[in-house]
Amino acid sequence: MSARRAALLLTVVCLAAGLLLGLEHEDAVLRLGVYVGSDWDAPYSDYYEVVDTAIARFEEMHPGVRVEYVSGIRQEDYSEWLAAQALTGSMPDVFFVLDADFQRYISMGALARLDGLLVADREVEQGKYYPAAFEAGRMGDVLYALPVQCSTTLMFYNRSLLAREGIALPGPDWTWDDFYTICKRVTRAGGSEQYGCYDYRWEYAAASNGALVVDKAGTECYFEDPRLEEAVRFCRSLYRLGDGHPVSEQDFFDGRTAFRVMNVTGYRMMQYYPFRLLGQQNFEWGGLPMPAGPHGGNVSCLETQVAAIRARSMHKALAWELLKLLSYDQQVQSVLYEGAGGTTVLRIDEWDPALYEDAAVELRLDALQLSRVMDQAVELPKYETYGQTLAIANERLQPVFYGDADVSATLMALQREVLAYLKS
Amino acid sequence: MYEKKTQRMLLKMMSGLNLVIILFLSMTIGVTAGRIAESGQARAFFDQVDVVPNAPRAAPLLAVVLFLLMVGAMALVRREGVPLLRQRLLVALTLFLLVALMIVLRMSYAGVVLLVAAELLVFFESRQTQTIFIGGMTVLFLCSDYDLISLQLPMVSFQEYLFYYNTNTANLLLSTKNVLISINMLLFIMIIVQMSLQRSAEHEKVIRLNRELGEANQRIMAYAIESERNALVQERNRLAREIHDSIGHTLTGISAGLDACMTLVDHSPERVKQQLAVLADVSRSGLRDVRRSVHALEAEPEDLTIAEAVRKMVRDSQAASGVQITLESVLDEIELQMDEADTVYRIVQESMTNAIKHGHATGIHVRIKRQGRWLAVLVHDNGIGCEAFHKGFGLRHMEKRVALLGGSLRVKSLWGFTVRARLNIRWRDENDQGIDSGRSGADPAEPANRTERM
Incomplete structure (x- = not known):
């Protein structure tokens, strides 16, 4: 190859590379990965409205930058869609990460570390988030995502039933004993059945007794923790009220059950569809914090939907701005609170009440009380097989709850089994 | 590389x-x-x-x-x-x-x-x-x-x-990759082998060249010995030529003069005396020639310019043989190198010797003149010439000398015998001033005699 030809080739290549880079910079395009449907299986249609509002604001703030997203991806397809994007090198710059995918993408190095961006950003104050919501974006010591919306578990009660039974409404700092006493009082077997609580799971009891079932990354489990054993024992005594008949959801809808545990999103969904339309709801609702165990507090579990930035994003600063807008902007967050499935991840104490009042009224919940619940909530583990871990534990605990199995022995065996499962 | x-x-x-x-x-x-x-x-x-x-x-x-x-x-x-x-x-x-x-x-x-x-x-x-x-x-x-x-x-x-992919496709792709990589490896090995072969070839080449150099050295030494021997032979030939050119010439003149004396001795003892005196002169001149030859062999030219030398030779020959010789020469006006002057002198000498010895001439005309870039030497006699002319030693010798100067020599036997030589002279008087600029200050009217000395 002559020198001239080599030089020519070099020039052409440089020009082509320059052109490609130049085109990329001329009109920055941020890609956003969103799915429809919330983490809590609640169908709602206003979600794109939220996203579109956020994008419109973002594009206003950053002229020359476009934000694109693919609409119509369902939650169940989202994981595969995101994987395909990652595989073909076209991962969005900012994207929601499902809990089950969170750890995987971290270990694959696909998520940008946000600590630096957070430190450099003077606007974002970590303290304005609910702690559990903010922690949801962290794995180990590294911040990989920011929360966008969350949903906490609450103890809902049948106001009508309690009134009928002449039971005073418990206060927000009620305990397991209060809870158990009420359940025992309302439970009636035979003829006109009546039950205490639906769907109060042992893991909720553990959370409100200060016990942790599994760590966040799914590497350790703590079934031998006495607080957890206490929670299991409490559940067993609760489940054995009456004739030990497992309470169904229908029992609650039929107005035969005093309490049920549900997250806010599920509750909100029921406010709209289909139950209201069908007129099945013939009683008044109310929401309470979870009852406190002897070693814990009125602690709920908080599920948080987080969004991350692509590690190889060409526009990290812009991506951070977009993510911040979705996560930290009061306007956007208030829209989420109002219309979308979850609730805001920001503490509303400092907000202008106008931003949340309507939503709270519609929810028929005390917004500030809800905010306090969320402030105290603990985050749920975020690893791919958390569901399976719980399934294993549930299966092994059935003989404890409904049979004669020894609690300590079962939990000891469970500790070994789950640990082996987690390590595999 | x-x-x-x-x-x-x-x-x-x-x-x-x-x-x-x-x-x-x-x-x-x-x-x-x-x-x-x-x-x-x-x-x-x-x-x-x-x-x-x-x-x-x-x-x-x-x-x-x-x-x-x-x-x-x-x-x-x-x-x-x-x-x-x-x-x-x-x-x-x-x-x-x-x-x-x-x-x-x-x-x-x-x-x-x-x-x-x-x-x-x-x-x-x-x-x-x-x-x-x-x-x-x-x-x-x-x-x-x-x-x-x-x-x-x-x-x-x-x-x-x-x-x-399914197993078949995966295997196909994997083996394609492996085959390609193997070929690449093979090519690499071939290149390395080629490289080392080339290195050893270079090494061998150096050795071979060394050997050839040694052989060439030996050949050169053999050559030197041979060329020494050649020089000896050449020297002997030169000696032979000198003897032929000088002593031969003189003896020819003396023998012709003695013949004349024998014819004259009865009629006119006076003329014989005269003739003998001339012959004595010639023999002395011959002796001088011999001495000169010896000098020449010692590479010491006589202290005469070419013009003088030619004039003297003509005078001596005429006196010795009684043959009428006329000379027409430009030698006084030109400068000749040693080899050129020598050649001119030998041509004239050999031609005259031939004319007297073989042609029995009674008259000889010698003309040396310039023709463009050439110096033309013509020696014509009125002798018998020769019918079947064959080149003797002297003529061949002349031809060789002329050829060395890049000239030509022609002979003709018609109304006597004519030798015509054209010499390619390295003229220095007009064109090549620059070559000898060191001498440009010398008087052009007085030809420098250094180069013309015999």
Whole structure:
């Protein structure tokens, strides 16, 4: 190859590379990965409205930058869609990460570390988030995502039933004993059945007794923790009220059950569809914090939907701005609170009440009380097989709850089994 | 730089093959990634790998561009006459591009390292730099071992992409890759073998040249001995010529004069006396000639200019033989080199000797004049000439002398005998002033006699 030809080739290549880079910079395009449907299986249609509002604001703030997203991806397809994007090198710059995918993408190095961006950003104050919501974006010591919306578990009660039974409404700092006493009082077997609580799971009891079932990354489990054993024992005594008949959801809808545990999103969904339309709801609702165990507090579990930035994003600063807008902007967050499935991840104490009042009224919940619940909530583990871990534990605990199995022995065996499962 | 044709061709083949392999690998990865994504198995695929692959669809283009740049840089290094600094920079650029290319290829292909090693090994001449270079290449080559590098740098290997395919297709792709890599390895080995063969050939060549040099030296020594012998023979010939030219001439004159004396002795003793006196002169002159010849053999010319020498010879011959000799000469006006003057003198002397001895001439005309760039020497006699003319020693000798000066000699036997010589003289009077500018101050009217001395 002559020198001239080599030089020519070099020039052409440089020009082509320059052109490609130049085109990329001329009109920055941020890609956003969103799915429809919330983490809590609640169908709602206003979600794109939220996203579109956020994008419109973002594009206003950053002229020359476009934000694109693919609409119509369902939650169940989202994981595969995101994987395909990652595989073909076209991962969005900012994207929601499902809990089950969170750890995987971290270990694959696909998520940008946000600590630096957070430190450099003077606007974002970590303290304005609910702690559990903010922690949801962290794995180990590294911040990989920011929360966008969350949903906490609450103890809902049948106001009508309690009134009928002449039971005073418990206060927000009620305990397991209060809870158990009420359940025992309302439970009636035979003829006109009546039950205490639906769907109060042992893991909720553990959370409100200060016990942790599994760590966040799914590497350790703590079934031998006495607080957890206490929670299991409490559940067993609760489940054995009456004739030990497992309470169904229908029992609650039929107005035969005093309490049920549900997250806010599920509750909100029921406010709209289909139950209201069908007129099945013939009683008044109310929401309470979870009852406190002897070693814990009125602690709920908080599920948080987080969004991350692509590690190889060409526009990290812009991506951070977009993510911040979705996560930290009061306007956007208030829209989420109002219309979308979850609730805001920001503490509303400092907000202008106008931003949340309507939503709270519609929810028929005390917004500030809800905010306090969320402030105290603990985050749920975020690893791919958390569901399976719980399934294993549930299966092994059935003989404890409904049979004669020894609690300590079962939990000891469970500790070994789950640990082996987690390590595999 | 000495490069064998085969080696160049092998290197070209290796470059081409590497391009094919890079295209094959990166396109297989790109296409497979696309197919996995389209078939909805991306998440399942991620269960098998540890890292999000790096833009597999853009990789082929990037890899090819980097590869071509690298090949271009190596081509520039190879060109002759590249300054050392630039050559080093280009080598550094090549290595940089190599590392970049390997990163783009996710270290999954080491063949390019072999290519660069084969191309650049020639440029590391000292043993030390060569060792460093080979060491570096070995490290890079080892780095491309997926199992080793994936511990440090998580990545998706070519094999992992093949999980997508059924066994047959996967095997086909994998064996294609392996065959291509094997061919590449083979080419590399061939190049290295070629290189070492070439080295040993060069070594042998040096040895052979050395031997040939020794032989040539011996030949030159033999030649020197022979040429010494030749010089001896030449000297003997010269002696023979001198004897023939000088003593022969004189003796011819004396014998002719004595013949005349014998005819005259009865009629006119007075004239015989006269004649004998002349003959005595001639014999003395002959003696002088002999002395001169001896002088000439001693390479000491007599202290006469050529013009004087010729005039004297004519005078002596006329006196000795009684033959009427006329002389027409420009020798006074020109300058001759020693060899030229000598030749002129010998031509005149030999021709006159021949005319008297063989032609029995009674009259001889000698004319020396300039004809353009030539000096023409003509000796004509009115003797009997000769019918069947054959060149004697003297004539052949004359011809040889004339030829040495780049001239020509013709003889004609018609109304007597004519010798006509044309000499190519190195004129210095008009055209070639510059050659002898040191003498330009000398009086042109008085011919310098140094060069004309006999």
